[in-house]
Amino acid sequence: MxxxxxxxxxxxxxxxxxxxxxxxxxxxxxxxxxxxxxxxxxxxxxxxxxxxxxxxxxxxxxxxxxxxxxxxxxxxxxxxxxxxxxxxxxxxxxxxxxxxxxxxxxxxxxxxxxGPVSPVELTVDPVDSSSSESCDLHVTCRTHNSHISSTFRCVDRVCSQEGGERSEVTTSGASLQVYLLNTVIICNHSNQVHWTQDFDTTAYLCPSKPELPSVFLVKMVVFSVGLIIMVSAVITVHLVDFKKHQERNGGQTPHAALEESSHLKVTF
Incomplete structure (x- = not known):
């Protein structure tokens, strides 16, 4: 049939x-x-x-x-x-x-x-993160009369689109899209005969965290500080002992006092 x-x-x-x-x-x-x-x-x-x-x-x-x-x-x-x-x-x-x-x-x-579509503006705001290996990006793709928002998660500088709006049809019948191409976030506004774009790269969007010093470096710093303290203590002890020795010999240096003592013995 x-x-x-x-x-x-x-x-x-x-x-x-x-x-x-x-x-x-x-x-x-x-x-x-x-x-x-x-x-x-x-x-x-x-x-x-x-x-x-x-x-x-x-x-x-x-x-x-x-x-x-x-x-x-x-x-x-x-x-x-x-x-x-x-x-x-x-x-x-x-x-x-x-x-x-x-x-x-x-x-x-x-x-x-x-008619031609209107220009678009892409705004990317990093979200504070306690992790040094990942960060979230809040992305807004905007025209003069419409906008969509999406979220991107970046781990070790590799980003992916996690959620939010990816595309919508505007009041004029055009398509508004936000998506990731390799390391570039693209905001696209298009109809069947015309398109405009704005974009930003993800390479510098996530703030880099200061790297923690290695265990070997920490040990070297502690050892160096300890060595400096120990040497300083030895020098201080020797200086104090030297000063006391001077006071017992009437302000003469130990070398001068020794010479004077030897001279007296020869005279006698």
Missing amino acids: SLFVILGLLVCIQAQGTIETPVFVLKGRDLLLKLHADPPEGFIYVDWKINKTVTLVRFDSSGKAAVTGRFELGENKFSVILKNLQEVDSGVYSAVAATSTEDKLVSEYKVTVQ
């Missing part, structure tokens, strides 16, 4: 003509419309219409047409160029070939005209 339904739909589609082709155009640009299929034998004219009601351009069977204003003839036969498209020009553009008995759809485009 379902096979017959599918075959019936295919027959209907072929009878109606070509399938609608979606096209997105940046505001202010031009668009070439051309036929997807040749007109049937014995056709009288080909009309380009918008929304299947309003005729924009009519070609006779030889391919001649009178176009004015924002329309130009294309290089291909029965093709037309729409100039300086605006949002109000969005709609369904179809080419219909008329014969003496019927009208045949030979081309159809669903045209959507979009």
Whole structure:
């Protein structure tokens, strides 16, 4: 049963003509419309219409047409160029070939005209962390009328997106996204025809913690301080002993007192 339904739909589609082709155009640009299929034998004219009601351009069977204003003839036969498209020009553009008995759809485009998206701003705020090996980053991706926030966790300078919003569709129909590409955090605002970005790298976003001294270095410092204290104590003891010895010998140095004592013994 379902096979017959599918075959019936295919027959209907072929009878109606070509399938609608979606096209997105940046505001202010031009668009070439051309036929997807040749007109049937014995056709009288080909009309380009918008929304299947309003005729924009009519070609006779030889391919001649009178176009004015924002329309130009294309290089291909029965093709037309729409100039300086605006949002109000969005709609369904179809080419219909008329014969003496019927009208045949030979081309159809669903045209959507979009303006450029607004710039974005990326803000990255590191969150205080007691760990020297990891940190969290609070990220905000903002346009003039919308914003999303997300959280990134960095461990040993390797970051990953942990939570929060990753993307959303703005009020204008554009997409706002924040994501990580290698070591770069990217804030992207885009539609089908235009995009803007702001970005920052994660290399310097996490504050580096001072490294703790090694055990060997601590031992060396303690040993050096102890050695200095011990040497200072020995020198102090010797200085005190030297001063006492001077006082007992009437202020003479030990060498002078020894010489005087030897001289007295020789005289005697």
